[in-house]
Amino acid sequence: MQLTALRCVIGGMFVFSLTALSGCVGFVAESSDIDLTQTCALTALEAASPAVHDPQVTTAHHVVMKSGQIESDVKLSNSPENAHVTWTAMKVGKVDDVLRxxxxxxxxxxxxxxxxxxxxxxxxxxxxxxxxxxxxxxxxIRPVTVEFTGNCADGDPTSGTLIAWTDPDIGVVRCESAPSAEASAGGRNAQAEYC
Known part of the structure; x- marks a missing residue:
């Protein structure tokens, strides 16, 4: 009996397994723990229409003003978004190739x-x-996801999801009042999440 190494994706987590039968058995590893060394030089790509998601706050500062001066300014979060790919196939390419x-x-x-x-x-x-x-x-920002399939230079297929963003929004909201009519969706989210 020959065992074959497989990788399966279940619920957004990678599952590595050794199996002689169909199905996934073995141990589970978070995707950040996996070596995603490039194994695919992308030569072609087909992409679905971009899906634009609800706004998310990526950076927040809690600011207290007293007598016209900043009394405190605390950085609560700072997670700017960069384009990245969640690979859903054994062959892993470069983000730059997907974008190109x-x-x-x-x-x-x-x-x-x-x-x-x-x-x-x-x-x-x-x-x-x-x-x-x-x-x-x-x-x-508003996250944008694009599902894609592609071909590697060796003829093998690959697939994944590109995660990028659109509609940057920078602003300030007051915590002691209800959101103003002019507040953006990002501003309302920041107020609800951090005030």
């Missing part, structure tokens, strides 16, 4: 460089002339 091979119409729907973070939030809030009170200065 995306159809132009798909590329137009997303940003792939780093989204605004703490530096941009700090610059924005310094120009707002905030009155006394408690505020959340934030950066938010």
């Amino acid at each position: 091979l995306l159809p132009p119409k798909v590329k137009q729907a997303l940003s792939t460089n780093a989204s605004p973070g703490s530096e941009q939030v700090a610059a924005f809030k310094s120009k707002q002339g905030l009155k006394d009170g408690t505020f959340i200065a934030y950066a938010a």
